[in-house]
Amino acid sequence: MTPRFVLGRIGFSTLIAVLLAFFTIPLLWLATAPFTxxxxxxxxxxxxxxxxxQAVVEHPYALPSLYNSLVLSVGTAALVVxxxxxxxxxxxxxxxxxxxxxxxxxxLLSSIITxxxxxxxxxxxxVELNLIDSQLGLILILSGGLLPAAIFMLKDFMDSTxxxxxxxxxxxxxxxxxxxxxxxxxxxRPGLATIAVWSVANVWGNFLMPYLLLSDVEKQPAAVITYTxxxxxxxxxxxxxxxxxxxxxxxxxxxxxxxxKKYGFRFHGGIKR
Amino acid sequence: MAQATSSPPEPxxxxxxxxxxxxxxxAAGLGRLRAGVFVAPALLLIAxxxxxxxxxxxxxxxxxxxxxxxxxxxxxxxxxxNFLGAVSNPAFWNSTWLTVQFVLxxxxxxxxxxxxxxxxxxxxxxxxxxxxxxxxVILAWILPSAIVSFLWVALLDRDGGTLNALLGLPGFAxxxxxxxxxxxxxxxxxxTAFSMMLYGAxxxxxxxxxxxxxxxxxxxxxxxxxxxxxxxIRGHILTNLLLISLWTFNDFGPFLITAGGPDxxxxxxxxxxxxxxxxxxxxxxxxxxxxxxxxxxxxxxxFYLRLLRSGR
Amino acid sequence: xxxxxxxxxxxxxxGGVKALDGLDLEIPDGEFFAxxxxxxxxxxxxxxxxxxxxxxxxxxxxxxxxxxxxxxxGGRDVAMVFQDYALFPHMDVTDNIAYPLRIKKVAxxxxxxxxxxxxxxxxxxxxxxxxxxxxxxGQQQRVALARVMATQAQAFLFDEPxxxxxxxxxxxxxxxxxxxxxxxxxxxxFVTHDQAEALxxxxxxxVMEAGxxxxxxxxAEVFQRPANTFVAGFIGSTPMNLxxxxxxxxxxxxxxxxxxxPASAEGRLTDGEKxxxxxxxxxxxxxxxxxxxxxxxxxxxVENLGASHLVTLDVxxxxxxxxxxxxxxxxxxxxGYALPRRDRALVYRDGELV
Numbered sequence: 001m002t003p004r005f006v007l008g009r010i011g012f013s014t015l016i017a018v019l020l021a022f023f024t025i026p027l028l029w030l031a032t033a034p035f036t037x038x039x040x041x042x043x044x045x046x047x048x049x050x051x052x053x054q055a056v057v058e059h060p061y062a063l064p065s066l067y068n069s070l071v072l073s074v075g076t077a078a079l080v081v082x083x084x085x086x087x088x089x090x091x092x093x094x095x096x097x098x099x100x101x102x103x104x105x106x107x108l109l110s111s112i113i114t115x116x117x118x119x120x121x122x123x124x125x126x127v128e129l130n131l132i133d134s135q136l137g138l139i140l141i142l143s144g145g146l147l148p149a150a151i152f153m154l155k156d157f158m159d160s161t162x163x164x165x166x167x168x169x170x171x172x173x174x175x176x177x178x179x180x181x182x183x184x185x186x187x188x189r190p191g192l193a194t195i196a197v198w199s200v201a202n203v204w205g206n207f208l209m210p211y212l213l214l215s216d217v218e219k220q221p222a223a224v225i226t227y228t229x230x231x232x233x234x235x236x237x238x239x240x241x242x243x244x245x246x247x248x249x250x251x252x253x254x255x256x257x258x259x260x261k262k263y264g265f266r267f268h269g270g271i272k273r
Numbered sequence: 274m275a276q277a278t279s280s281p282p283e284p285x286x287x288x289x290x291x292x293x294x295x296x297x298x299x300a301a302g303l304g305r306l307r308a309g310v311f312v313a314p315a316l317l318l319i320a321x322x323x324x325x326x327x328x329x330x331x332x333x334x335x336x337x338x339x340x341x342x343x344x345x346x347x348x349x350x351x352x353x354x355n356f357l358g359a360v361s362n363p364a365f366w367n368s369t370w371l372t373v374q375f376v377l378x379x380x381x382x383x384x385x386x387x388x389x390x391x392x393x394x395x396x397x398x399x400x401x402x403x404x405x406x407x408x409x410v411i412l413a414w415i416l417p418s419a420i421v422s423f424l425w426v427a428l429l430d431r432d433g434g435t436l437n438a439l440l441g442l443p444g445f446a447x448x449x450x451x452x453x454x455x456x457x458x459x460x461x462x463x464x465t466a467f468s469m470m471l472y473g474a475x476x477x478x479x480x481x482x483x484x485x486x487x488x489x490x491x492x493x494x495x496x497x498x499x500x501x502x503x504x505x506i507r508g509h510i511l512t513n514l515l516l517i518s519l520w521t522f523n524d525f526g527p528f529l530i531t532a533g534g535p536d537x538x539x540x541x542x543x544x545x546x547x548x549x550x551x552x553x554x555x556x557x558x559x560x561x562x563x564x565x566x567x568x569x570x571x572x573x574x575x576f577y578l579r580l581l582r583s584g585r
Numbered sequence: 586x587x588x589x590x591x592x593x594x595x596x597x598x599x600g601g602v603k604a605l606d607g608l609d610l611e612i613p614d615g616e617f618f619a620x621x622x623x624x625x626x627x628x629x630x631x632x633x634x635x636x637x638x639x640x641x642x643x644x645x646x647x648x649x650x651x652x653x654x655x656x657x658x659g660g661r662d663v664a665m666v667f668q669d670y671a672l673f674p675h676m677d678v679t680d681n682i683a684y685p686l687r688i689k690k691v692a693x694x695x696x697x698x699x700x701x702x703x704x705x706x707x708x709x710x711x712x713x714x715x716x717x718x719x720x721x722x723g724q725q726q727r728v729a730l731a732r733v734m735a736t737q738a739q740a741f742l743f744d745e746p747x748x749x750x751x752x753x754x755x756x757x758x759x760x761x762x763x764x765x766x767x768x769x770x771x772x773x774x775f776v777t778h779d780q781a782e783a784l785x786x787x788x789x790x791x792v793m794e795a796g797x798x799x800x801x802x803x804x805a806e807v808f809q810r811p812a813n814t815f816v817a818g819f820i821g822s823t824p825m826n827l828x829x830x831x832x833x834x835x836x837x838x839x840x841x842x843x844x845x846x847p848a849s850a851e852g853r854l855t856d857g858e859k860x861x862x863x864x865x866x867x868x869x870x871x872x873x874x875x876x877x878x879x880x881x882x883x884x885x886x887v888e889n890l891g892a893s894h895l896v897t898l899d900v901x902x903x904x905x906x907x908x909x910x911x912x913x914x915x916x917x918x919x920x921g922y923a924l925p926r927r928d929r930a931l932v933y934r935d936g937e938l939v
Contacts, residue, residue, distance in 0.1 A: 012394065015390075015394060016394065016402070016406065019390075019391060019394075019406065020405070020406060020409065022462065023406075023409040023410055023412075023413055023462070024409055025428070025435060025436075025439070026413075026421070026424045026425055026428045026435075026462065027409070027412065027413070027424065028435065029424055029427050029428070029435065030420070030424055040433045041427045041430040041432070041433030041434050041435075042433045042435070042438065043435050043438075083314050083315040083318065084315060086311040086312070086314065086315065087311060087312045087314075087315035087316070089311060090303065090307075090308035090309075090311035090312045091308075091312060093299045093300050093301060093303060093308070094297070094299045094303050094304070094305060094308035095299070096305060096308055096309065096312070104578070106319075107578060108571075108574055108575070108578065109319070109323055109324065109327075111519060111570065111574040111577070112327070112567060112570040112571050112574050113323050113324075113326070113327050113567070113570075114523040114570065115523070115525060116523040116524070116525050116542075116543040116546065116563075116566060117327075117330075117523065117563055117566045117567045117570060118323075118326045118327065118330070118563070119546065119547065119550075119551070119563070120330060120333065120546065120550045120551070120556055120559045120560045120563045121325075121326035121327070121329040121330040121333060121560065121563070122322070122326050123550075123551060123556075124329075124333065124338070124556055125322075125325070125326055125329065140318065140321075140322060141322045143318055143322075144318045144319055144321060144322030144323050145322065145323060147315050147318055147319050147323075148319060148323070151315060162669065162671075163300040164667040164668075164669055164671040165671045165673060166300040166301040167300050167638050167658075167665075167667070167671070168665065168667055168671035169301075169684070169688075170300070170301060170302055170638070170658045170659055171636050171637070171638070171658045171659065171661075171663065171664065171665045172659065172664065172684060172685040172688055172736065173659030173660070173685065173688045173689065174659065174688045175302075175659075176301045176302045176303045176304070176307060178688065179301040179302070180301060180303075182673075182684075183301075183673060184301070186673070186674075186675040187674070187675070201415070204417060205416075205417035205418050205419070207417075207418055207419055207525070207529065208525045212551065222417070222419075223417055223418070223419045224419075226417070226419035226420060226423065227419050227422075227529060230423050230426065231532075236423075236426075238427075241423055245420045245423065245424075248417060248419075248420060249416050249417060249420050252415050252416065252417065253412070253415065253416070256411070256415050296640070296655075296657045298638070298639060298640050302657065302658070302659075
């Protein structure tokens with residue numbers, strides 16, 4: 001054990017300890033405050049009370065906002081999966097004119113037109129189309145934003161699915177729609193599931209769009225309610241923020257664990273906004 | 274012996290030129306028309322809510338459109354006034370400068386350096402330590418933005434915040450006195466996961482034999498890094514930089530922590546647009562600034578895609 | 586009647602690549618026909634064009650007397666087994682076999698019964714509830730075969746049916762397939778790049794190169810009398826000896842040695858012309874003593890083939906190979922004399938058989 005080796009080890013351990021501290025400390029409050037009877041900004045040992053959870057249940061907008069988040073996420077995911085799957089299949093199998101240019105454009109679009117860049121025209125568009133305060137309108141807008149990347153990812157996936165299944169069914173006399181339904185859809189289920197989870201993850205935490213486009217507090221998803229809880233009405237409601245925040249965070253964590261266990265975390269550039 | 278082809282041609286069942294393609298040759302026989310129908314709904318949605326707004330904002334920037342008042346009902350075409358207004362507005366330049374700081378500090382330096390450091394430190398480890406560190410870093414990335422923003426508000430609170438408790442600086446107002454530093458560190462914390470994963474994968478692809486050759490030749494850790502590792506991952510560094518710069522440039526997250534304050538001291542462009550256009554109601558001016566943002570996005574994205582095409 | 590006929594079949598890809606160039610072919614009903622050739626020769630394209638998965642640019646495809654050139658793949662009454670079998674992974678074996686009947690709108694009970702019946706015939710009865718992922722390669726192949734059998738189509742098309750099996754299994758599967766086809770009596774066309782496979786299984790075969798058919802014939806014809814030097818070099822587990830030579834009166838001068846004119850070429854040669862002399866290593870008798878009319882040289886390599894040996898002789902500036910039965914193999918460096926059989930040797934002029 002040379003001194004250099006020992007020093008190296010000490011250096012490594014110190015660095016790791018600092019990094020661990022850096023990433024853990026901000027999260028501690030979320031783990032302790034929900035279980036503390038009178039939470040402050042301090043991180044203390046909790047006295048393990050359930051009162052805060054009761055307060056969340058009794059709060060008029062908390063649980064409904066979680067439901068709204070669910071509606072928005074699932075609604076967007078469903079729309080994105082269906083539309084992207086159809087488009088990706090057609091683009092993968094059929095040589096449409098201008099296909100390559102279209103794909104390049106889709107890739108560009110998904111990177112350039114972000115919430116920040118488009119907030120002004122989208123807001124004004126929603127006003128003109130009377131889609132302000134419409135959950136359906138929001139779902140449509142969110143889907144439009146997610147579709148280019150979703151199509152790109154699904155097409156990639158479909159390109160790597162062998163065509164022999166479809167051709168085999170075709171020689172047996174199946175019609176194109178039968179082939180899509182009997183053969184293709186079951187085959188690409190893993191890809192569809194990935195896109196569904198990716199969509200939900202993107203919409204669940206999305207703040208800007210619902211903040212801009214929904215005015216009725218009863219329609220607001222959890223992201224906006226969280227913000228409201230610490231900016232409106234003077235004092236931040238720490239009891240609600242900690243507990244509701246924990247409840248709001250758990251689903252995404254569970255989803256991530258599920259996906260990484262089932263499919264291994266596969267990285268696509270541009271997946272998370 | 275080669276078989277002679279005999280039988281005279283029988284009367285053909287279909288008299289029309291048999292060589293004419295009368296059905297589609299793609300795998301499922303979908304055909305162009307049906308394929309078009311499949312693609313149409315998605316394209317419609319994209320056109321309506323992505324393409325159209327992007328084009329619309331160009332037009333809006335040339336009007337004096339406002340949310341309320343006379344100009345809302347009858348917007349006038351004002352040409353380049355909004356753009357000129359932006360250029361001569363010190364608030365605009367202030368926001369631009371703050372955004373540059375934000376991107377350089379939290380993305381170019383912060384996330385890249387931190388992400389690479391973690392990936393490098395953990396490169397040879399597979400056990401619980403690696404999973405713990407990676408798990409925490411990723412947790413910071415996947416938790417909803419509203420939540421992590423508040424966690425940092427709580428962390429940085431002047432009286433009860435954990436940071437001041439740890440540093441022994443009661444009453445130090447991070448968010449008021451050092452808003453940019455706060456959001457830069459916050460964004461570094463938030464976004465490191467992507468860089469860490471990317472560099473982790475890139476380092477895993479460096480052939481161990483190269484590193485071992487260098488070590489046998491007497492190279493120190495730092496020299497191995499410089500001579501073997503960096504050449505291999507150079508391409509990755511560039512694409513990583515471009516991507517996270519683009520994302521950070523467009524990030525609205527800091528609004529949730531400082532709302533651009535105090536007094537516009539952390540008003541990055543994203544927040545500036547929101548304030549001016551949607552709180553202040555000046556949609557025309559806001560659209561002009563949005564156009565600038567779009568153009569910058571375009572330049573970076575094209576550059577990134579060109580790199581992808583040539584590199585991959 | 587389910588004969589298959591191709592008339593002037595041409596396939597040109599956009600970009601000008603000619604995959605098939607004016608092919609004419611007749612396959613009578615019930616025949617087991619092989620399409621053989623190296624990669625890129627167009628054999629799979631041809632199979633797919635018969636199936637309808639590729640559209641012909643010119644010419645006609647006639648199946649069972651019906652011109653099907655413009656008919657969709659599903660309407661040609663053919664069934665195809667793909668190289669990777671294409672068994673639907675989300676359906677069990679019974680549903681896979683029954684799938685063609687499902688398309689034909691056969692009732693569920695009836696089609697499952699039929700599937701079980703066909704599966705039993707191929708020894709799959711214990712596996713009917715399994716998914717394809719739970720089957721071995723050989724079992725998957727039998728399921729794919731059962732599936733085409735269930736269609737009761739006029740013709741079967743197999744794309745490299747044995748290439749996905751490992752070597753030992755391949756030999757068993759060869760015998761199995763040949764027996765099955767004989768029992769079913771259905772016209773079958775299969776594609777292979779393995780000449781031994783084609784020779785073993787086919788009733789007749791077509792050897793293809795670069796979009797053209799180079800020879801059509803029975804395995805015996807193609808093996809004993811290849812029509813040109815391409816076929817001669819392609820067929821045969823041990824490559825045929827193809828040696829440059831010239832006609833000298835009533836003998837041939839080949840690789841510096843004098844050999845007799847083969848029986849097939851008698852009277853058809855002109856004195857002095859350049860030819861290529863072809864004889865298989867299996868059709869040579871080897872001797873360590875000088876023999877008249879033999880190709881002679883020094884033994885360079887002796888390879889053990891199991892029950893025989895492949896001897897390579899350095900002759901002039903080229904090599905001559907001969908197969909030698911066990912027990913009489915020479916040593917490296919010995920002098921060797923390989924006498925070609927007169928009734929099996931061949932002469933090629935400008936690449937074509939004389």
